[in-house]
Amino acid sequence: MDKLQSLRGMVDLLPQSTPLWQRIEATARAHFARAAIEEIRTPVLEATELFARGIGEATDVVGKEMYTFVDRGERSCTLRPEGTASVVRAAIQHGLLSQGPQRLWYGGPMFRYERPQAGRQRQFHQIGLEMLGFADPRSDVEAIAVAWDLLADLGVQGLALELNSLGSSDDRARYREQLVAWLSERADQLDPDSQDRLQRNPLRILDSKNPDTQALLADAPTLAEALSPESRDRFARVTHGLTLLGIPFQLNPRLVRGLDYYSHTAFEITSTQLGAQATVCGGGRYDGLVEQLGGPPTAAIGWALGMERLAILLAQAGAATAAAPEVYVVSRGEQAEPLALQLARQLRQAGHAVDLDLTGAAFGKQFKRADRTGARWAVVIGDSEAEAGVVLLKDLRGASGEASQPEQRLSPEELLQRFA
């Protein structure tokens, strides 16, 4: 392979698809602004320790999926595999939490060294929300509502919100013991992956895709039963709030999050249109993370949505296309071309989208290109116009269609006035 090409799992977004991404980003910004959520931007590269401590050493993300290297200062650095740890780090570092609760959003590339698949690349993009310093169950509802309304506004069809409570860390520790004990007696009935998880990350066995394992789990102790009365009450307030807002959800007692920092409310928004990587948006509460990273005890909830997966869903509905320029400037000749250069700039300074043909090709070729861009107007300048101090303004989208639309002779000043 001696042709230069992008690294595996790193994809180019070509002009054909960027309008869709821009629409998603603009819609997200509008929703965040309306919900009084401010943007935060953190570095793509962080100290490896941040993720090891924040996400959990035992997780797959930290254990085998990070892009980690030693820099020239002998520091271990990692390209961020997710956004939450960085946002929390920045909030602690700059004392944001002493200024009261923070409603923050972020967006950008994340990196995980995984095998590429549908809806999964090594560099992928997320938009995420983090609400730091909010303990009330209403904040869970509000965070979910922002995600739900954003996706609805974008026109994504066929989404389902799945909800579960992981309880407090005490609840979870207690349940974990029960589950491991129960499953250990039946380890021979588990699929190999799940046997492995029994040591490493037993809760993940709950969302195994193996049908035999799922059948076995039907009789296993459930997380819901292990929740303390306080945790149950809290979760009930969340579900009541969602009902109040008319946001439909399904309780999924098997829903477990992969990163260690989650507690209480966990949720995913999924689509059946995405193949194996069905989760468009996932999140939950992480009340212990801020403290774990050296900050004050701080309740928090957040989510992240996968841009590539969202783009897949929206592309199915119909692609957005780039806007056509308003004006296409056709010019040819030594006198005409400098004049065209100036006029194009002046029209742009007046706020118009202008495409300037720089080929110097025959007028016929330039008109053909002008037509194809979809521009409404052509400004035509040849040397005879340049000498006479005029330009031709031609309507390319007149009622009668194609060629031989009427042209107007205007002075450059008149043209600019016309487009003022």
Add this chain to the structure above:
RNA sequence: GCGGGCGUAGCCAAGUGGUUAAGGCACCGGAUUGUGAUUCCGGCAUUCGGGGGUUCAAGUCCCCUCGUCCGCCCCA
């Protein structure tokens, strides 16, 4: 990290061991030396992802490798 499918031009694609690798789209040039559709003419792969092997002969068969797609794992 594991399993499977697929790699012929920017894109789609014919080719099923035998001389110079169809066709379409797109793009470029010309017919039209200053006006957009259509049409017509011409151009656009010394080579089939890369490397090695089998053979008189390989895009076609074999091996390795890279990439890609789908699934597992994992996750947004």
